[in-house]
Amino acid sequence: MIPSLTREDLKIIGYNLGRVGNLFSVLMLVPTIVAAAYKEFDIIPHFIAASAVAFILSNLAIYFFHTKNGMELKHAVCVAALVWIFGMLLTAVPLWSTRSTGSYLDANFDTMSGFTTTGLTLIPDIDHLPHSINFFRHYLQFIGGIGIIVVTITVLAKSEMGSVLAFKAEAREEGIRPSVVRTSRMILGIAITFMVLGAVLLAIVGISEGMNVGTSIFDGVAHSMSGFATGGFSTHSQSILFYHSVWYEVVALILIIVGGFNFAFHYTVLSGKRSEVFKNIEIKTFFITLMLSTLIIAAALLFFNVYSSPDTLFRKAFFQAASAHTGTGFATVHPLQMSGVWPNLPQMMIAMIMLLGACANSTCGGIKAIRIGILVKAFFNEIKKTLSPKSAFVREKYHHISDTPLTDTIARGAALIAIGYIFLFFIGTAVTMLYGYGATDSMYDTSSALGNVGLSSGVTSPAMPPGLKVTYIFLMWAGRLEIMAVLALIGFVILALRRGIKR
């Protein structure tokens, strides 16, 4: 029987939320440096006020919920789930108060989209946003891509036990180093290295493609943060199409694909085990599905005579497929053009790969390639078992960093998460259709929100109904946490409502 909730449970959750809240307060002070550099002095007070409010609320939570007891799994799951809501509510303040969004709800939509590295936006005029707000949006994606808990552990690690539980609850099951604090620091180190490299390359390409130096550097840093985080926010309403540059697309592609890889895979390859590239089930699955989807999209576009030349077909199909599959959301085709001109088949294909996602323990959302690989292996294993004589013992294994036997428990775990995503996909699509949107558009934007992608067929806009905005906020949140943490939190709330909170 599940034990009832106690006040101590709430104190542990509140205390740990307060500690992470302090991190949000500090995060909101960083854009003031950008605001000062670009002489956006009217924006600075917005960030200071929002940061102060976050400081006050977080420290009140720390004081009133102070406890010396550490987290158990149930607390860690709730903290990991609630941290994203708490962070969304706090960091939405500057977006709303600077009138970058039309309402506080829209600001929450954008910050949740930022933290979950989705990339959908309700900002009506991206091209005229202040630099500091634009930096803030991209930087939220970078933090969210690494993981709020990971960042918190790196900065504020107190107890190893609580950290381990929270780390796992944030949809990061694999340890890279023996200690979770070291693992978190390793993740942060890898992310910052790629971010800096990407920023330098994008800035060089920007300058060589005729942009002024200042804009090239700013855009380079911003797109490198949102690119490696597979977030997809852009400093321009046209996204990557703004640059009309094949080289900008190439660097962005490298960044988003690298961002889609598992951090444990990065560490293994960087440690010298190059053969992992060819052996890893997750990497193989990801590239197979990416190439297959690119081929299907290109074939459909050729068949329906949207593009005719092979290089255009490959360039457009591969970029949109890679962006969708890694859950990024950068685009080189205008959303309206896609929904108006592209046929349904490539749109449905993109919706499908948005739901698949890239690698686990990376910066992206979705079902994840490792689970797809495991499910495919388990499927063929079942066929093998059926065809083998009764006395035969069919054993299957897969390689991910090390060889692992494919057990029924592993396959069941992968299937459960996949079913959870598919279930939420149908719910989200049904809700969108109930608001009067077409089936293809509904599937497309639901996939995008749930898979934390950011491509849109036009459903996501400031004019969309508030109920649908809340639905998509929920989908982005549930998708980022791989559903289970959210379901556990809902269970926690139901338990509290049914049995009350004991002393």
Place this chain on the structure above:
Amino acid sequence: MKKLAFLIAVVLLLLVPAHAGAESGKALIENSKGFDGKTVTFQGEIIGVMMRGANAWVNVSDNGYAIGIWCSAENAKNISFTGDYTHVGDTVAVSGIFHMACQEHGGDLDIHADNLIVVTRGREVERTPSLPLVGLSAVLMVVAIFTILWLRYRHKEMEKIVPWPVT
């Protein structure tokens, strides 16, 4: 002949009221197949300029729907302001051939401009901090610092209290 056509186009663009005959960005993007290969007129605010040798890419936004314009560097040099937070970009009128998927530019949706005229010069936008907000943010930050210090002090005081041993 080419010069005459250019002159006529310039005169027409200057005489015709700002939006008359110009396609909206939304209509062009949404119905790009229908406009493909046709000469269109498009008007909007400059949001980006990239010089590429003798030519330039100029991104023009009409109510948030932006299209890349491929024009001569000479035309681009006439642009004074690019739209951003502190600037309203020049409003330009463009006439040229619309491409749904330009063969020359990797399949991008674009307009190859025959002509690009600055209709309205852009301007700087004054952005001054709101004094009440500056005051509020300063007060909130002071309150935050005092709250943290006071709570830390209270917490330390509470830690000093040794609980009575339970027998």
